[in-house]
Amino acid sequence: MHLLALSNLLIVVMCGILVFLLRIRSGKRPFVEMWSWASLAVFVWGLGGLIATTALSERLAVFGWQIAHIGTILIPVLFSHFVLMYCNLKKSAWLFLIYSLACLFLVFNFCFPESFFGGVRFVFNEFFYTNWTEKKGVLYVIMYISFYWILLLYSFARLLIFFFKSAGVRRNAVKYLILGSCIGFLGAHGNFLTIFVDGVYPYSNFLIAIYPVIIGYGIVRYRLMDITLVITRTGIFVATYSLILGIPFILAFAGRSWLTSVLGESWWLAPLITSTVLATVGPFIYLYIQNRAESKLFHERRRYQNTLRRASAGMGRIKDLRRLTSLIAHIVTRTVRLSHSMVYLYNKEDKQYGLRAIKSNEELANQPPKVIDAKTALIDEIKKYRRPIVTDEVSQKAQDRNDEKLKEVDAQLKELCAAVIIPTFVDEKLVGVIVLGQKLSGKMFTEDDLAVFTILANQAALAIENAFFYEDMKETHEQLFKAEKMATIGTMADGLSHQINNRFHALGFIAGDVLDTIKMKKNVPVPDEIKEMMVDIEHALHRIEDNVSQGGDIVRGLLKYTRKGEEGFAAVDLDALIDAALEMTQFKIKPGQLAIMREYSRDLPKIKGNFTQLQEVFFNLVDNAFDAMMQRKEELKEPDFKAIIRIEAEATPSGKMKIVLSDTGMGIKEEDKEKLFTPFFTTKLSSRKGTGLGLFVIQRLIEENHGGKVQYTSEHMKGTQVRITLPAYS
């Protein structure tokens, strides 16, 4: 087989595979489909050429060239059509013209091959080539000039314009297009040279085998890959292997006579052994040269990739979650020189990814969101894809495929000002995402970058999981310690309260008795000053009595939560419970002062709990809400203010009852929120007599005695919402 046939065979194989890949991976992108047609045309050129250049008869060779010319005519047309599509240009008239021209040439090619390309002649002692002469084929020259100069240069110019206008991945892909078209252009003109000038061998046909592949790679492989890297790697590969395989060849051909004189009959052993040895060490040499070349070329990148690798190895040692997340953000931003980076971690309770750390070198275009909901398109995409997500890629895909979901993902990425998002998975769980901004240098993220980020993300995931575990453990420890402390306090409180109560009781009796005596002797005549003094004493004794009652309330309040256990747990009806709690407030709240809106279904499941304790809880909540609303009424004096408590309730799928009480009261001041559940803390005015134990006792009763949960949200001047979770009775 001669070289031209070999190059044609190569074209057929390469383009065949490429067309196949393009058809299955087009992803409904019209320009990819267009490229597959162009590649098919190249395939046809190769096939026709293969038939023509291996044909033994003249007739078959003419037929082969007719087939090959389908490719010759259609390649520039389809390429041009592709470029227009790729650059989003609409030129229907222009397309109509070139397709019509192509049809005309095709008709001539099939009906008058003799006058179109001049039939065939045998050249280089190897194959039949076209036999064009000035006299015969004017049309052929017209085709050559219009398609291979005007059309191709026009398309090429369009590509260049597009290159300067585009950014991101697309710009990178256009680089491949330009490189590919240059190679194709050279290949084609080499072939025409053989036609127009005698004695030029069409070696350039090999270039045609390469060009669709390069472009195909550029458009199909959406992954970002630096073209310099590809060229370097391919270059080194080709150079290393041609050297390794070339040396034995040269040895065999050029040094044959010398070898025969030295080794005699078994001269062939020398090239054989050399090639075996070289083939063995070849991969090592290749890797070595590649490493050296890349470390020279990509010195900067290597530096930060190494830093990141080292950093990720050290991460596991950090147990504090806050420190860990800010370290990740800090390292990534600083070493890769990014505009910013953020770390979001999953929060089981509210099913959201919360912003845990942020580090930025530049002012961000918009404030990054505090949370990313777990049920958004972005998180779905990350979970599905499981690899770093590149914003450029997503935007392009979204645009090309007109995919609504991807557009949503794209919008979310833009909101985060993200260039890349790295997911951190532990097993199947997405524990967090690391959001990276653009590189300050304006360079692109490369495949290698993403590989390093993936390592970083994996290490980070482990470290985060570790830190979570450690935090959990610390919390459990603290809870155990607290429980123990509470048990001790409980025993102490019991004895203490008895003692204190007795003192109060006695004090009350002493005061009461003296008061009683004073009252009885009121009518006994005494001097005025004594009378005045008696009034003072009476007042003082009344104060003692008041303090005794209040002290008693405090002791009682404290004792309530030291009592534990599930004794007296039964099915409690929410409606009845609220009725009972409201009954307790009767002495304080007059009819019409407060509206209660029960916004729950009457067929809710029952609560599992102690009625008396829960009654106490709801009484306290209603009482607090009422006080807050009265305070607002007094302070703000809004004309249309209404005191309303809204009670909502629902059963959760996990067998719990969720009850929400919202009021329209003063709300809680930011500075008071921290101390809300602390015993003896009260914001109520002394005239309203707050013991500061209400919420403290509520929390204990619900969380410790019932295994439930109390949470609240409050906005000063707007109102408070208390959310209670209690076990449902099954």
Added chain:
Amino acid sequence: MSKLLIVDDEIDIREFAKRFFKKRGIDVYTASGGDEAHEIIQDQEFDLILLDIRMDEKTGVELLREIRESGNNVKVIMVSGIEEEDMIKETEALGVQGFIHKPLVLDELEKIVLAELKA
């Protein structure tokens, strides 16, 4: 004259309650503990007993049980510090007129006691 027995281990409570009710023409006796009270009850009859539940040597509930076991149906008001549900149930079974919770101001105690004595 109505006869009232106050059982409490706190001397101040006994003393001042005694003074208070004496002024209302009630014959008041006191006992500082279960055993002392037991002896007094065996000697004479009372119209009402104010009985503290939690005392050092013998609890009010134990004393109440002894009283009832000896066939005495005297009226009893229990004085308790904390509302112990199980104790309330137990004393209710033994028959009492009511409960009062410490601390209590004398005026209110007076109302309860006088109402009980009149009944």
